[in-house]
Amino acid sequence: MRATLVLFLTLYLLRALVAEVNNALSGVHVWLFAGGLFVSYAALAMPFRSGFAASILGGLLCDCVSPVGFGAHAILFGIAHTVVFNLRERIQREETPVRVVVALLVNLGLFLAITILRMRIVHLGAGVWPRLFWDLAWSEVALLLAAPWFFALQLHSLELARAKPSRLA
Numbered sequence: 001m002r003a004t005l006v007l008f009l010t011l012y013l014l015r016a017l018v019a020e021v022n023n024a025l026s027g028v029h030v031w032l033f034a035g036g037l038f039v040s041y042a043a044l045a046m047p048f049r050s051g052f053a054a055s056i057l058g059g060l061l062c063d064c065v066s067p068v069g070f071g072a073h074a075i076l077f078g079i080a081h082t083v084v085f086n087l088r089e090r091i092q093r094e095e096t097p098v099r100v101v102v103a104l105l106v107n108l109g110l111f112l113a114i115t116i117l118r119m120r121i122v123h124l125g126a127g128v129w130p131r132l133f134w135d136l137a138w139s140e141v142a143l144l145l146a147a148p149w150f151f152a153l154q155l156h157s158l159e160l161a162r163a164k165p166s167r168l169a
Contacts, residue, residue, distance in 0.1 A: 003046060006161045007054035010154045011038055015061045021142070029131070033114070033139045036107025037147060038062065039077050041154045043084035044093040044102060055081040068117045076113050080106050100147045107143050111136050 018034050025032065038058035042051035059074030066073060084102060092098050115132055 001050075002161055003158060004050045004053045004057075006157050007042055007046070007050070007154060008057045010150070010157050011054065011058035011061060013153075014038065014150060015058070019065065030138050031135050032142050033107065033111050033135065034143055034146070035062065035073070035077065035080075035110035035114070036103040036105070036143055037150050039080045039084065039106050039110075040099060040103040040147075041151050043081045043106075044088050044099055045155075048085055051085065052078060052081050066114075068114060072114070072117055076110055080110055096148050096151060099151055100144060103143060103147045104140055107139060108136070111139060 014034065014037055018032060022031055038061075039055045042054045042058075045051075046054070055077045056074050059077035060071075062073040062077075063070045084106060091102070093102075
């Protein structure tokens with residue numbers, strides 16, 4: 001329970017930071033998506049229940065400000081968490097570069113899924129694809145730069161709260 005709350009608070013901070021960055025970038029018509037960061041650490045380092053709960057709560061945070069139906073992010077984040085959790089024994093999940101690559105791949109998948117959901121709501125013409133490509137590219141670059149910091153923040157927050165995940169979790 002404590003670990004879920006600590007992870008949720010770090011995700012709340014991430015949501016606020018992403019919102020501020022997107023607000024600052026609105027003048028240049030760039031939108032950053034950091035969904036991979038909402039899921040990756042919890043799926044790679046935490047036991048399933050507490051990590052899944054944190055991912056779902058992070059999805060609900062994103063749903064609050066999203067143009068897609070409420071619950072879409074939560075469901076997609078839950079699915080992504082489950083997939084990564086089931087694959088984590090096959091990768092060296094203790095290594096930060098591996099965690100960053102996982103976050104980049106999860107971010108790509110979630111971005112594409114959210115884009116498809118948004119297409120169903122609003123008819124997007126062919127002219128929007130270059131914009132989506134650039135949003136995805138900038139999102140991946142931003143995630144590449146921010147992921148090591150955010151993973152360290154989550155780890156140290158769990159240590160401060162004495163809710164550090166076990167190595168075998």
